[in-house]
Amino acid sequence: MxxxxxxxxxxxxxxxxxxxxxxxxxxxxxxxxxxxxxxxxxxxxxxxxxxxxxxxxxxxxxPTRASTIAGLLSELLETHAAKCDDGGAREEDRPPHVISEVHGTSANIDSIASCDIETGTQIYLVLDDGAAFRIAVEAVA
Known part of the structure; x- marks a missing residue:
């Protein structure tokens, strides 16, 4: 390296x-x-x-590793959040980062992080409504 x-x-x-x-x-x-x-x-x-x-x-x-794909996904989430934050002239006009019309919920991304594990990489996503998620990225081939 x-x-x-x-x-x-x-x-x-x-x-x-x-x-x-x-x-x-x-x-x-x-x-x-x-x-x-x-x-x-x-x-x-x-x-x-x-x-x-x-x-x-x-x-x-x-070949490309799971951590690279996890980094890509994290960057996509961060870019999406930044676009939402830049939208609208006033803060109340800006759309939330995450919207579920089906469930009637919305939230903003509070933090994103990733770490390598034995089987791949995990992305940790924390929302400002208290919800937290772990997304596993594993190589299949």
Missing amino acids: HDDQFDALVDDATHAVNNLIPDRLLDGLGDSGRSNLLFQINDVLTPILREVVDTAGDDSDN
Whole structure:
């Protein structure tokens, strides 16, 4: 793994951990507090991930991994949420991130994170109505 790839891995992991923390807890930190928290998470994850990468060896010949697909799905959810947040001139005009007309419910995404497990990758999705979901992404071939 090249240094740029490793740096990207650490950055992605840092933001995934940060995304597990509900916004209501982060709001009290302010900009400098949030930035400091990101640096602290990054500093803790760097040696852990370095050891994992060093023991795993080179995987450049492997096909697309479940973690890559989970990252894609997370980015799609984040992009969708951002588009909803940008819609409408006023906050009350903006559509919720998740709407179920059948069940008469709606909510906004509070946090998204993912982690690798033995069988693939799991995406954790927490909504502002208190609902939480675990989405499993597993390779089948």
